[in-house]
Amino acid sequence: MSVTGKDSGVVVLTEVEQRKPTRLAYELLSVARQLSKESHGLVCAVMFGSNLQDVAQELIFQGADRVYLADGESLAEYQEDRWLSVLAEVVQEVRPAVVLCGQTSIGSDLAPRLAFRLKTAIATDCENLRIQSGKAMATRSCYGGKARAVVSFRQVPAVATIRPKCQNPLKREPERNGEVIALRVDSISSVARTVRVGRRSEGAGDAGLENAEVVVAGGRGLNGAEGFRLLEELASVLGAALGASRVACDLGWCSTTRQIGLTGKIVTPDLYIAVGISGASQHMAGCGGAKTIVAINTDPNANIFKAARFGVVADFKQVVPFLIEDLRQLRRSEV
Amino acid sequence: MHIIVCIKQIMDPESAASGFRIDESAKKAVVADGTPLVVSPFDAQATEAALRIRDEIGDCKITILSMGPDSAREAIKQCLAMGADEGVLLCDPAFEGADSYSTAFVLAEATRKIGDYDLILTGRQAADTDFGVVGIGIGELLGIPVVTIAKEVLVHGRTVRVERVLQDGFETVETALPAVVTVSNELGEPRYPKLKQLLQAARKRMTVWSAVDLGVDVANVGSTGARLEIEKLFVPERTNRCEFIDGESPQQVAAQLVGRLRELNVL
Numbered sequence: 001m002s003v004t005g006k007d008s009g010v011v012v013l014t015e016v017e018q019r020k021p022t023r024l025a026y027e028l029l030s031v032a033r034q035l036s037k038e039s040h041g042l043v044c045a046v047m048f049g050s051n052l053q054d055v056a057q058e059l060i061f062q063g064a065d066r067v068y069l070a071d072g073e074s075l076a077e078y079q080e081d082r083w084l085s086v087l088a089e090v091v092q093e094v095r096p097a098v099v100l101c102g103q104t105s106i107g108s109d110l111a112p113r114l115a116f117r118l119k120t121a122i123a124t125d126c127e128n129l130r131i132q133s134g135k136a137m138a139t140r141s142c143y144g145g146k147a148r149a150v151v152s153f154r155q156v157p158a159v160a161t162i163r164p165k166c167q168n169p170l171k172r173e174p175e176r177n178g179e180v181i182a183l184r185v186d187s188i189s190s191v192a193r194t195v196r197v198g199r200r201s202e203g204a205g206d207a208g209l210e211n212a213e214v215v216v217a218g219g220r221g222l223n224g225a226e227g228f229r230l231l232e233e234l235a236s237v238l239g240a241a242l243g244a245s246r247v248a249c250d251l252g253w254c255s256t257t258r259q260i261g262l263t264g265k266i267v268t269p270d271l272y273i274a275v276g277i278s279g280a281s282q283h284m285a286g287c288g289g290a291k292t293i294v295a296i297n298t299d300p301n302a303n304i305f306k307a308a309r310f311g312v313v314a315d316f317k318q319v320v321p322f323l324i325e326d327l328r329q330l331r332r333s334e335v
Numbered sequence: 336m337h338i339i340v341c342i343k344q345i346m347d348p349e350s351a352a353s354g355f356r357i358d359e360s361a362k363k364a365v366v367a368d369g370t371p372l373v374v375s376p377f378d379a380q381a382t383e384a385a386l387r388i389r390d391e392i393g394d395c396k397i398t399i400l401s402m403g404p405d406s407a408r409e410a411i412k413q414c415l416a417m418g419a420d421e422g423v424l425l426c427d428p429a430f431e432g433a434d435s436y437s438t439a440f441v442l443a444e445a446t447r448k449i450g451d452y453d454l455i456l457t458g459r460q461a462a463d464t465d466f467g468v469v470g471i472g473i474g475e476l477l478g479i480p481v482v483t484i485a486k487e488v489l490v491h492g493r494t495v496r497v498e499r500v501l502q503d504g505f506e507t508v509e510t511a512l513p514a515v516v517t518v519s520n521e522l523g524e525p526r527y528p529k530l531k532q533l534l535q536a537a538r539k540r541m542t543v544w545s546a547v548d549l550g551v552d553v554a555n556v557g558s559t560g561a562r563l564e565i566e567k568l569f570v571p572e573r574t575n576r577c578e579f580i581d582g583e584s585p586q587q588v589a590a591q592l593v594g595r596l597r598e599l600n601v602l
Contacts, residue, residue, distance in 0.1 A: 105484075105502045108483075109484075112435075112467070112475075115468070116439070116471065116472045117475060119562075121436065121563045122562070123466075124467055125467075141465070142464050144348050144463075147364065147568060149567065152566050154561070154563065155562050194508050194509065195509050195510070199505070200505050201504040202504045246520060249521075250521070256521050257502070257503060257504065263520060281348070282462075294592070295577075303352055305577045306352075308575070308577045310577065310596070312579070312592060314588060318585035319589050322588075325589075
C-alpha cells in the first residue's frame with residue numbers, strides 16, 4: 001500500500017472537553033502533521049459540537065489545515081451511528097491515507113466501526129504511527145504489555161487509535177492559516193439504533209489521574225477498602241491523585257474510575273507510588289510511563305520491583321504512617 | 336432466546352512474565368511447556384453475562400463459538416461446564432494467522448450459518464492481542480448494533496439494556512435485538528464449574544466447521560484475509576535497577592525513602 005498515491009493526507013477526530021480540544025487532540029494533530037509530510041496531503045480535523053468556530057481556529061494553530069465542524073443538536077453527545085455517518089462522509093470526501101482517533105471511550109468505539117465500514121485495516125492503542133518505505137507502520141504493545149508489535153497496514157486508509165501521552169503536541173502557531181468547513185448535518189443520516197437512557201459520573205476528583213504529577217495507587221496487598229483510607233492520607237499530603245489496580249476495583253475497594261491499567265487509565269506522573277500492587281503486566285501497561293516508581297510490597301519477588309526505581313519490602317500499614325508524618329513535616333518546613 | 340458467545344483460547348495472561356517468550360522469526364509468542372491455555376478472561380465474563388441473562392429469563396439457549404486450533408475445544412468445554420449448552424469450533428489451517436478483520440469475518444459467517452440468534456456476546460478485547468476490535472467488527476459485518484464495554488447486560492423482551500463503562504463514569508444504553516455486546520471485567524467474577532459440570536460438559540454437543548463448511552472464500556480468511564501485517568514482534572529489553580530501601584525499623588525505612596527521593600529531586 002503506497003501512501004503517496006491519490007489517497008493522501010490525514011483525517012483526525014479531535015475530541016473536545018468543556019469547549020476545549022483535549023491534549024490528546026493536539027497530540028494527534030502532531031502525529032498527523034508528521035504523516036502528512038510523507039503522504040503529501042492535508043491534515044483535516046473533525047470536531048463535533050456547537051458554536052465551535054473559535055475552537056476550530058485553535059486546531060488550526062496546532063496543526064490542522066482544515067477543520068470540519070459537525071454542529072447539530074443530535075450530534076453534541078456521542079452516538080455511534082450518527083458520528084460514524086459524519087466521519088465516513090468526511091473520509092469519503094478527503095480520501096486520506098490515514099485516519100486517527102484517540103484511544104479514548106469514544107475513539108476506541110468509533111474507529112473500529114469506521115474501519116469495518118470501509119473494510120480497511122485498523123490498529124488500536126498505538127504508541128506511534130509513521131510512514132516507512134511507503135507503508136504506514138505502527139508500534140503497539142500486546143500480551144498485556146509484555147511485548148511490542150510493529151504492524152503495517154495493507155489497506156488505505158490506515159485507521160489507528162493512538163494512546164495518550166505518547167507524542168507531544170506541536171508548538172502553537174497563531175499565524176497559521178486554515179479552512180473551517182461547517183458540515184451540512186441535516187443531510188447526514190440521523191438513524192440512531194441505540195439510545196442513551198442514563199448516565200452517572202464518578203467523582204470529579206479522580207478525573208485528575210491522567211494529568212497528575214504524583215499518583216498513589218493501591219492493589220490487592222491492601223487487603224481491604226480500609227487500606228485506601230491510609231493511601232488517601234498519603235495522597236493528600238503529597239497533593240497526589242489516588243488510583244488502584246484492577247483487582248482492587250473488581251473487589252469493590254474503590255471506584256472503577258480509579259483503575260490504572262491496560263483497561264483502565266494510563267498515567268504518566270513524575271512519581272508513582274505503588275502500594276500492595278504485584279505489578280502484573282496489564283497494570284504496568286497503565287503506569288509504566290511514570291518517571292519514578294516507588295513500590296511497597298511484602299513480596300520481594302513481586303514483578304513491580306522489576307520496574308520500580310525504589311523498593312520497600314514491608315507491610316504498608318507499618319511504613320506508610322511514618323511516610324505521611326515525614327512528608328507532613330517536610331511540607332511544614334517548606335512553607 | 337438464543338445467545339451466541341464468541342470466545343478465544345489464549346495463553347494464561349496471569350502466568351509469570353518470566354516464562355513469556357517470543358519467537359521473533361515466527362513472529363509468535365511461544366507456548367512454553369506448562370503454560371496453561373485458558374478462555375480469555377473477558378470472554379469468560381461474556382459467558383457469565385449470558386448465564387446471568389438465562390438465570391433471569393429462563394428460556395435461553397447459549398452457544399459457545401470459537402475460531403482456533405483443535406486445543407480450543409478445551410476452552411469451549413470450560414464454558415460448557417459453566418453452563419452453556421453447545422459449542423461450535425471453527426477450525427481450519429486456512430483460518431490461521433488471522434488478524435482482527437479476518438477473525439471477525441469468520442465469526443460473522445459462522446453466526447450467519449448458525450442463524451436464529453438474538454444476542455451475540457464477546458469479551459471487550461482478547462487478553463493477548465488487546466485489540467478490542469473483533470466484537471465491533473462482527474456487528475458491523477452483520478449489520479446489527481454493537482454496544483461495547485458492558486458492566487451489566489439485561490434483556491427485556493426484544494430490548495437489551497447495557498450499563499457501559501466510560502473513562503469518567505457509566506452510561507446506560509438500550510437497543511433492539513439482535514445486537515452485539517462486548518463485556519468488560521467490571522461485570523464481575525465468572526462462575527466456576529463444579530466437577531459434576533466439568534464431566535457433563537464432555538457430553539454436550541460440539542460441532543466443528545471448516546472453511547468449506549462455512550462456504551467462505553479463503554481469500555477473506557486467516558493471514559490471506561488479514562488487513563494488518565505483523566512486521567516485528569519482540570520483548571522490549573528491561574534496563575531497570577531497583578534500589579531496595581532498608582532500615583532497622585519502619586520509621587527508619589520511611590525516613591530513608593524520603594531522604595533518597597529528596598536527593599534525586601523527586602520530592
